Amino acid sequence: MKNFFLSLHMISMCLVIGTLFLQSLSVVFRLRLKTKEERAGLRATQVRIHKFIYYPILFVTIFSGVFLAVKTQVFENGTWIYPKLGLLVILIGLGILNGVQIKKDLMPKKYAMMVHIAIFIVGAWMIYFATVKPV
Numbered sequence: 810m811k812n813f814f815l816s817l818h819m820i821s822m823c824l825v826i827g828t829l830f831l832q833s834l835s836v837v838f839r840l841r842l843k844t845k846e847e848r849a850g851l852r853a854t855q856v857r858i859h860k861f862i863y864y865p866i867l868f869v870t871i872f873s874g875v876f877l878a879v880k881t882q883v884f885e886n887g888t889w890i891y892p893k894l895g896l897l898v899i900l901i902g903l904g905i906l907n908g909v910q911i912k913k914d915l916m917p918k919k920y921a922m923m924v925h926i927a928i929f930i931v932g933a934w935m936i937y938f939a940t941v942k943p944v
């Protein structure tokens with residue numbers, strides 16, 4: 810049972826970070842598109858991915874994570890989970906910001922790229938804490 814949830818946790822967390830990585834980059838790409846029609850087409854696809862892929866797979870990651878946390882009693886046995894969950898709050902915040910960026914052209918290309926880079930750094934940092942368990 811634990812191995813099933815660990816495998817589910819691994820694939821879903823990859824999809825959470827992967828989806829946010831691509832969605833935040835496609836916001837930058839959208840700002841480079843020439844015509845209003847092209848931008849509207851990409852925006853419609855981004856909105857569907859955010860609603861029907863990102864949020865459901867985030868739910869699966871958190872659900873499988875909570876199961877693993879209870880099963881392994883991680884809050885009693887390890888402290889690595891706290892910085893990891895702290896970073897998760899930041900990642901979810903970046904996901905909400907990405908959702909707003911998808912709905913409207915919130916910021917110029919330079920700052921949209923910074924959101925993209927922040928998602929990459931926070932995601933990598935979370936995986937570092939979960940795999941290396943430094944603390």
Ligand code: HEM
Pocket residue numbers: 815818822823825826870871872873874875877878879881883897900932935936939940941
């Ligand atoms: C996007 C969010 C998340 C990412 C990227 C993520 C990433 C990871 C990774 C890479 C591992 C594997 C570590 C390894 O065995 O080498 C892991 C394990 C684990 N995660 Fe997450 N996780 C996320 C959310 C959560 C949440 C919300 C919880 C709990 C509330 C959680 C609890 C755990 C636990 C307890 C393990 C250890 C399982 C074991 O002992 O084998 N994770 N996570």
